[in-house]
Amino acid sequence: TTLCSSTILDNVADLNKLNLKFDFIVVGGGTAGAVVGNRLSENPNNSVLVLEAGISDAGILDIAVPFYSLRVTPNTAVDWNYSTTAQVGLNGRSIAYPRGFVLGGSSSVNDMIYTRGSKEDYDRWANITGDDGWSWDQLIPYMRKNERFTPPSNETTEKFNPAVHGFNGINTVSLQGFPNIIDSRVIQTTTELAEFPFNLDMNSGYPLGIGWQQQTVKNGSRSSSATSYFAPQFISRPNLQVLLHARVTRVLQTNSNNTFRTVEFVQDLAGEKFTLTAEKEVILSAGSIGTPNILLHSGIGNSTTLSSLGINAVHDLPSVGQNLTDHPLISISFLVNSSGTWEDAERNATLAAEQLAQWNATKTGPLIDSIVPQLGWFRIPDNSSIFGQVPDPSAGPNTPHYELIFISGLFGVLPPTGNFMGVVPAVVSPTSRGSVTLESNDTLSNPLIDPNLLSSDYDLFVMREAIKSALRFATPPAWQNFVISPFNVNSTYTDGELDNFIRENAGTIFHPSGTAKMSPKDAAWGVVDPDLSVKGLSGLRAVDLSIAPLIPAAHTQAAAYIIGERGSDLIKEAWGQI
Numbered sequence: 001t002t003l004c005s006s007t008i009l010d011n012v013a014d015l016n017k018l019n020l021k022f023d024f025i026v027v028g029g030g031t032a033g034a035v036v037g038n039r040l041s042e043n044p045n046n047s048v049l050v051l052e053a054g055i056s057d058a059g060i061l062d063i064a065v066p067f068y069s070l071r072v073t074p075n076t077a078v079d080w081n082y083s084t085t086a087q088v089g090l091n092g093r094s095i096a097y098p099r100g101f102v103l104g105g106s107s108s109v110n111d112m113i114y115t116r117g118s119k120e121d122y123d124r125w126a127n128i129t130g131d132d133g134w135s136w137d138q139l140i141p142y143m144r145k146n147e148r149f150t151p152p153s154n155e156t157t158e159k160f161n162p163a164v165h166g167f168n169g170i171n172t173v174s175l176q177g178f179p180n181i182i183d184s185r186v187i188q189t190t191t192e193l194a195e196f197p198f199n200l201d202m203n204s205g206y207p208l209g210i211g212w213q214q215q216t217v218k219n220g221s222r223s224s225s226a227t228s229y230f231a232p233q234f235i236s237r238p239n240l241q242v243l244l245h246a247r248v249t250r251v252l253q254t255n256s257n258n259t260f261r262t263v264e265f266v267q268d269l270a271g272e273k274f275t276l277t278a279e280k281e282v283i284l285s286a287g288s289i290g291t292p293n294i295l296l297h298s299g300i301g302n303s304t305t306l307s308s309l310g311i312n313a314v315h316d317l318p319s320v321g322q323n324l325t326d327h328p329l330i331s332i333s334f335l336v337n338s339s340g341t342w343e344d345a346e347r348n349a350t351l352a353a354e355q356l357a358q359w360n361a362t363k364t365g366p367l368i369d370s371i372v373p374q375l376g377w378f379r380i381p382d383n384s385s386i387f388g389q390v391p392d393p394s395a396g397p398n399t400p401h402y403e404l405i406f407i408s409g410l411f412g413v414l415p416p417t418g419n420f421m422g423v424v425p426a427v428v429s430p431t432s433r434g435s436v437t438l439e440s441n442d443t444l445s446n447p448l449i450d451p452n453l454l455s456s457d458y459d460l461f462v463m464r465e466a467i468k469s470a471l472r473f474a475t476p477p478a479w480q481n482f483v484i485s486p487f488n489v490n491s492t493y494t495d496g497e498l499d500n501f502i503r504e505n506a507g508t509i510f511h512p513s514g515t516a517k518m519s520p521k522d523a524a525w526g527v528v529d530p531d532l533s534v535k536g537l538s539g540l541r542a543v544d545l546s547i548a549p550l551i552p553a554a555h556t557q558a559a560a561y562i563i564g565e566r567g568s569d570l571i572k573e574a575w576g577q578i
């Protein structure tokens, strides 16, 4: 076999023919992992290998077309196809829990919403870890290194604030390019109800209010970490190799007891095990499910639990896999009297084919955008009764408790008739915590994923208030002659009825975080130090969303990119390269 012209390989035999030694082995070519692979290989003296379990993203239409994002998962070839344990907070339901099984990881399968979170979110990370490098102000350079803000050419600064964006980064962030029937009404509402103020740019560090959604879309196609950080000019570097279908099962001790620079991996589930040793470091970027899963199978975790599963417990770190935090969501919809929402194309194959033909020919039309034109971020009142039971878990007064996601169509199973608008609430500063644990010592078995959604009174309270807020949102003059009635929720529900409705219908927005959380250098808890090295070990770091000590009140891909960017600099710094 000849090697492909790029350095993305499918077969370890081809990798071995290159006869290379690797300074750095990155486990997972996902959102953060692609950043690390790119940044470490900027230095031609570093040789970098990225091992990605999933498949190539090349040529997959549902990934490339922004509007098709809901088709990419769950239960497809580019998804790990996980599901959760039975969720007590969801009346015992188990739900699909997608994660990208593809180059670019979850950035190749997500809904492309780009939100950084609040300044307070990151300042709290800095406080918790004792490292001011994690504060908002010090992370701004990394946001800018990531972001290439590219609004559509006809766009004015009425929809964003150029002062807060990076224009020379790698990953394209843009505004929507195709108008939606709800656009003017959502914005009009911000002038009609004081509860819903307008926010020019929710990525300023001050997200409260309603604003235009910013999305990781480049010229009408998805911008993922694979299309951006592994774009041809980067992937062609001779010192960067990517091996697909390479599923890391464990990290192994190298030489001395506390050094873990060796990875074990398989190329097919029934096949041979391979090992490779990095000269300098192994970086786990397998995400909030993959990273703790690998650590636990390697004997790094709660020694008692690991031993009981027959795993050789080599390093006691009880926090591995704990603290799983996610954002619960529920679909609220309104029946509307307009044919301009997205249902028409879903019900009419000819129209759908026309839209796709237009996208293919000119990258224009309704398919060039993600499904969300606007977003809003809000707080429950300071005097809410729930604060008599629990302290406010948000990062501060400028950080939201809940989000409303505005959609020009029905988010859910489509009935045979009717047009809809979605106002989808999510709890974004939750107190529920879950876990990723092992069921067995079989390194290829799925972990037990328990996000423990809506397990706290607080989260349930906020979700209830968020639904009431969504119902109020559709009442002012802006929606007259448009909204007919709430569709799937009865506006006369009592709190008890709302709780039942929530438990029967809520899901998640797929933001698992925190399963290998950062803590101060000398802390007895936590999984990684503020420089992201695994506590008490050498040669091993985690660089992905698993290290977040607390979930940002935002969609989480921007945080994963920020962690990838700063994590890369921390590694370079440790090796005297900056």
Ligand SMILES: Cc1cc2nc3c(=O)[nH]c(=O)nc-3n(C[C@H](O)[C@H](O)[C@H](O)COP(=O)(O)OP(=O)(O)OC[C@H]3O[C@@H](n4cnc5c(N)ncnc54)[C@H](O)[C@@H]3O)c2cc1C
Pocket (backbone or CB within 6 Å): 027, 028, 029, 030, 031, 032, 033, 051, 052, 053, 054, 073, 098, 099, 100, 101, 102, 103, 104, 105, 106, 107, 109, 110, 111, 112, 113, 114, 115, 246, 247, 248, 249, 285, 286, 287, 288, 290, 291, 294, 509, 510, 511, 512, 544, 545, 546, 554, 555, 556, 557, 558, 560
């Ligand atoms: C359906 C969905 C929709 C979402 N929508 C949005 C959105 O609109 N906006 C937003 O901001 N966020 C969204 N998110 C969340 C966001 O995409 C993630 O938080 C972020 O991408 C996580 O980045 P990461 O680097 O931590 O992990 P990932 O990007 O998931 O990367 C992990 C990588 O490691 C690989 N891997 C795992 N285990 C192994 C192993 N054992 N060996 C080798 N490789 C391995 C995986 O295949 C994957 O490529 C969404 C997520 C999903 C799933």
